[in-house]
Amino acid sequence: MNASNLLVELFVEELPPKALQKLGDAFASVIFDQLKAQGLLASTESRLTAYASPRRLAVHVTEVLAQAEDKAISQKLMPVAVALDAEGKPTAALLKKLAALGADESAVAGLKRQGEGKAEALFYESTAKGVMLTDGVQKSLDEALAKLPIPKVMRYQLQDGWSSVHFVRPAHGLVVLHGTEVLIGVKALGLTAGSATHGHRFEATVDPVVIQNADSYAEQLRSEGAVIASFTERRTDIAVQLKAAAERIGGGVRAIEDEALLDEVTALVERPNVLTCEYEKEFLDVPQECLILTMKANQKYFPLLSADGKLTHQFLVVSNISPQDASAVTGGNERVVRPRLADAKFFFDQDRKKTLASRVEQLDKVVYHNKLGTQGERIARVRDIAKTIAQQLGNPELGRQADQAAMLAKTDLVTDMVGEFPELQGIMGRYYALNDGLDVAVADAIEDHYKPRFAGDELPRNDVGVVVALADKLETLVGMFGIGNLPTGDRDPFALRRHALGVIRMLVEKDLPLELETLLVSTLPAFGDKVQEATSQLVEFIYDRLANMFREQGYSAQEIEAVLALRPQRLSDVQKRLEAVRAFAALPEAPALAAANKRVSNILKKAEGDVLNHVNESLLLEAAEKNLHAALTCISPIAKKQFDLGDYTSSLKTLAALRSSIDEFFSKVLVNSEDEKIKNNRLAILYEVNKTMNRVAMLENLN
Template structure:
């Protein structure tokens, strides 16, 4: 029996554009997965997903008409239950065999055919049978129902379909959008499946306006993409359609000359790909006067509201040209171009009006308005929040740059949220911070302060740039710490995949600034200082905020470091010490990795673990050592080696040369091994015992300044 390729298509009304790619991939993926599970497709079967605004489809190669039969062994019951003392079948066994459809005309033969095998403490009876392989008709029906059930749809629509039976009537159907057609072709043969009130056929529908024929008849599964493009005027493949749009965008920009380029935005490209079936890129323009408005405003309104692609010049400045991806290709495109230009003009005019109006008031004059904006019902208004951020920013600025930086940070923190009460940000919330910078410059404020107003939101996402200047870094730290400490203090912690206040992102932002800027700040001091600003908040738990938030920081940092390629063991060894200055952590990790490569490392890590266990049992140990109480040659030798080596290692540690510090300590391997071979730590004489414990304590302290080396032990 040979295989043939399979095509399944659901023809529907316009699907949600932002979810289209995910829907298409999920539909094809689950369909193929189910067919493989039924033995109708193989691991080598190639799956091609298709998704356009009005269809989800999948092409799967090498699909069988019927799956192979397979041998199945089924456990029945313990031998003691199925057979009596004479070895004859009990009624329970006969009933079970009958339910399985076994031939019982000769009960003795049926029982003799059963297999016995150990099952736990007793033997059990097993029944061998041949299970018929699934047919494509039944298998595809099951797979299609499963694929539809597992589509990642947060909300479905409910609609009515006329029933297909002798008695007229209507049935209710639930799906992402109303479905109007179903294709299921195995080679050129229609597979008789039904779903969503539809029967499978071999025809579909193409472009609403430009299809050459309607309906579009499909000859076989393999002709789908070509037939849809020629007869249906539809590029069915999401990936091909996206590539075609990208090609046309670049081509249209190149024809304009002057080095203009369409703005790069993959999310916008995906969304536009999900809106058109036959893309046609057209060049449009707007009036030069609108370029007086900050380009971020114009770009946002064109992208978010109209799905246009703004054109930038060679210097990255916005031009008055933009590109439209049309779903039709008329001979004369002037009407389409003119229509899009008319549509965008009021949007740009609104942006210009907001910008002009906002500049009539200074940012300082807007600060009082933040008292009327609710931040959180337990944490007060945005005005109260701003005062907390200001206090934190002053404290951090003082530590990093003295009075001058503290003053600049205070001013930036005071004004950072003022643009929230402007008309522009009210219309386009995504521009918060960006507009604050423009308005600050318009007010004649220092550029460093203006940049900090925009940058205090950074990093906004993974891989985003950090604030440009130190003032921006200070305010960004204060802003994120205020959010984190406040939310932890009132118990608003992230759970599972829910993080409505983006606390994970804020924590990683703080970590990145501390590490990448190598700031001489203690995480512990930062958190405690921030928490002290909430002392007047009812219900705020200081202890919870400090303890749980620091755990949260180190947990997020550990995950980030593992993603960067450090092993879990290396990360655990360093972060278990809770280093106060996070900027040192990567250097410590590099030192640990270099130490781990030394031949002395395994023995020293094991010895360190042993020392830790000894000290744990001894509880509080004084690291003081009396030379007069050193009796054994091995402990005398270890003490002498430590007097020579530990000061060197400590000096290297103090200088920040962590790798050299650990390599210096590696020279202690031989005396440490000799100590454990020749010295009884827990001697009966209490003075000797305490002195030896003190020696191990000083050794333990010296060896674990960079990282907890015991975590490296196998």
């Protein structure tokens, strides 16, 4: 059958930039998948190429058939006993069924029989005509438009003045080409397919751009329309131009790296042109985070950093036009950015006129949560928790500094700068604390108490920051769990998962000698009667996050389950235990010991009454039980000493020596002796085995 490449383009008004790449990929993939499902792809090697620019969504698909191949269809009609009477003639039910399929009585002779006895049935075999490309593209396009992940739909009126449609932006053109042929019958959003599109608003050499064939689309748009249709190609071009522009300045200057900003700018321009601009150096007196944020967020500029990471007074603009004299473009952008930078400077100057300490009372007017009170009340709780943590760490001076940092940690929320740029909370608090002459450790802690803010983020840089960050996150977790405000599958408005992971990372990576449940219980008094006790629920939540974290690090589900089944309270020990379990699992004795450990556990679970926790040597009758008791007496103290020293790997390796004694015990000793005293004594031996083997991890989970 005739196969050619296919092009589908929807020309629209400017699409939302943050959603453009996702829209383009979805549009292309759904059309491709639908064509494939309808049998319209001539080869398994057919490929799609997605295009997305500010004013178009398009897809190019190779090896597309003009018509899908016919398909043989076998349809079950009904049991033979129902379809034919005693004389073998068709019943009314069969004739009615055939009529519904467009056949008559003459088709009865050609019906196939399958099955035996009562299961024998009649089947009608026919050939379904392959779908025509126009119909297939229509269905594919309809499906693609219906499934587009549109952030917000708008309703607009069509040119007839009566009809209206719903779409992300008004559509003004539809191109559908199969090779050089226009599939005129395809329609969408009130548009009929053609071959004409539009290029750049100002720099296209031809308008409209008439696409000659499906394969010339990208090149014609580039040469005639001054548009780079491919999102990926445009993004790469911008990245190359940014690097080149920075290198022309010299001195190791580089553009700030921001993948999200690069994506957004790519979605704003059709033919990028990177230009260098600058502003007055006096603005560099303002913290660079403020200037960078306002340039990136408000203007979509790329600030330039020096070789040592300091902000320079120059920045890069990605323009959508390429005039011979770019001075008007650069001058315009420089005029636009100055008021933004001036605002930042004004906020910074005004905020420094008041100390952070003088702003503490304002937090009493800021609502935190209707069940948990104001930010002022919250800060009081964080201070109490921070002091408790410092006490557990045995450092009074740390407690004093942590208390001061906790008291001031949220005060920058009521400053003008953070009011304008909420993303700077904590960062501005540090600058204002230094301006107030506070200790550097306290100032750093004010910024760092939000850390880690996301997966992979750095931890607080000093102990004061760690204590306040822990206190802040524990206050949120205990408070929210205490009022029943728990995260659901798709909702976590207070970022409790992120807070739990932050607590875990600090306890683990800072190797803090703090026990989890003790930490959570000691947090409760700070809330008074505002919350219910929910420690057990929160503990399970934290261990779930801990398990996820170690799964992502490559530990197996068995290894994690074995360690976390014991609910180790020192989270900083968990990784060492996991490494020990992994080393143990590699030993030749490991499978047998894991299986034996599971058997021991099952026997003890079924034992009636309390199992003795000591062995009576006078009741040891069999050589095998004497040998096991002797081995335990010899090996257990060594393994325990290694365990107490934190050498978990050596402890488990030491226990591997018990294998032969345990195997001999189970092969030669009947645990459930008729003599109750002997049975209980043997259970006591197994209790010792279970206690000795499961200090580091529940080894039965490795079975």
